[in-house]
Amino acid sequence: MSKKAKVSIAVTVLASSVYLSGCGLLSFGDKEKIDPPQDVSYLKEGEKVDTAASKEGEGKDTASKEEAAEKTVMTELYLIDKNGYVVSQSLPLPNNESVAKQALEYLVVNGPVQNILPNGFRGVLPADTQVTVNIKDGKAIADFSPEFNNYQPEDEQKILQSVTWTLTQFDSVEKVELRVNGYPLTEMPVNGTPIDESGLSRKMGINVDTSGVADPTSTKPVTVYYVAQTDSQSYYVPVTKRVSSNESDEVKAVVQELIEGPGYGSSLASDFTGAALLDDPSLKDGTVTLNFNEAVYGSIEEKVVSEHMLNTLVLSLTEQKGVKGVSVLVNGEATTVSKDGEQVTEPVTRPENVNAISF
Numbered sequence: 341m342s343k344k345a346k347v348s349i350a351v352t353v354l355a356s357s358v359y360l361s362g363c364g365l366l367s368f369g370d371k372e373k374i375d376p377p378q379d380v381s382y383l384k385e386g387e388k389v390d391t392a393a394s395k396e397g398e399g400k401d402t403a404s405k406e407e408a409a410e411k412t413v414m415t416e417l418y419l420i421d422k423n424g425y426v427v428s429q430s431l432p433l434p435n436n437e438s439v440a441k442q443a444l445e446y447l448v449v450n451g452p453v454q455n456i457l458p459n460g461f462r463g464v465l466p467a468d469t470q471v472t473v474n475i476k477d478g479k480a481i482a483d484f485s486p487e488f489n490n491y492q493p494e495d496e497q498k499i500l501q502s503v504t505w506t507l508t509q510f511d512s513v514e515k516v517e518l519r520v521n522g523y524p525l526t527e528m529p530v531n532g533t534p535i536d537e538s539g540l541s542r543k544m545g546i547n548v549d550t551s552g553v554a555d556p557t558s559t560k561p562v563t564v565y566y567v568a569q570t571d572s573q574s575y576y577v578p579v580t581k582r583v584s585s586n587e588s589d590e591v592k593a594v595v596q597e598l599i600e601g602p603g604y605g606s607s608l609a610s611d612f613t614g615a616a617l618l619d620d621p622s623l624k625d626g627t628v629t630l631n632f633n634e635a636v637y638g639s640i641e642e643k644v645v646s647e648h649m650l651n652t653l654v655l656s657l658t659e660q661k662g663v664k665g666v667s668v669l670v671n672g673e674a675t676t677v678s679k680d681g682e683q684v685t686e687p688v689t690r691p692e693n694v695n696a697i698s699f
Contacts, residue, residue, distance in 0.1 A: 422460035430693035515539030545580030566608035611649035626664035
């Protein structure tokens with residue numbers, strides 16, 4: 341089970357599995373049960389279906405789906421999108437004992453991932469790369485075959501980020517050590533990026549953006565999520581930004597980065613245009629309360645909160661240590677969002693999978 345799956349999110353504005361599962365981007369836990377249909381169904385007027393036979397068929401379909409689900413496990417693979425960002429795509433992989441090793445094998449170009457790659461995405465590791473993974477005392481040792489060295493220089497940072505973030509999704513992994521043919525790497529083989537001897541971790545960041553930063557030594561990293569859009573889908577991209585080291589309120593810093601957006605000319609987007617915090621964020625018992633102005637509504641007339649606004653907010657804030665929940669107020673009052681005629685007010689758990697894809 342991934343680390344992120346353990347965190348519960350209480351969202352007062354909209355924490356809707358109805359909203360989010362429909363777009364296939366975030367996968368939540370159990371939804372509220374609905375009333376079952378009546379026993380009688382019809383193909384056309386006056387022609388009754390044998391409900392017993394129908395139920396038997398439905399039972400077989402359900403059993404078949406459950407059996408198929410047991411044979412797969414949703415796994416985050418950090419792939420490269422068409423814009424060069426390292427992005428998690430949650431894919432159903434065969435359920436076996438070596439899930440960490442399998443995850444890296446599915447990062448290999450022309451490997452087993454090739455037939456299930458989302459449009460616009462590509463693998464990260466050079467073709468024909470073989471790998472073994474040994475996990476001990478919180479560290480995953482990934483030992484690659486010599487083919488690992490055959491990558492393009494511009495992919496060096498992407499490989500470091502992809503391998504690190506893919507392996508650290510697992511509870512048993514905090515750090516990652518890279519080896520080639522049994523020998524530990526102290527630097528990457530093509531461009532010579534130094535590798536910390538203590539191991540790689542998510543503190544290294546992902547899709548690091550230092551634009552507008554004159555002195556990186558006076559800053560600290562925060563990771564926020566923006567939206568990417570293709571012709572057929574939207575998905576969430578983590579970006580590590582640099583904020584002033586003097587900023588003591590990292591929650592406020594994260595929200596401010598979302599409000600400012602990904603920057604001019606970026607292929608990414610943020611739904612916080614015109615939004616502003618009316619009060620400083622408050623953190624109590626793991627829950628952050630945020631009070632926004634009405635600009636957080638995607639529609640002022642209907643008082644509808646953008647689903648992308650909420651998703652990026654929740655994903656970004658729960659990257660912060662100690663943040664387990666998010667409560668959003670507008671002008672000091674809790675609000676709800678209507679979707680397909682239904683109002684969703686109950687909190688939901690944090691998504692188990694980001695950018696989830698099923699087949």
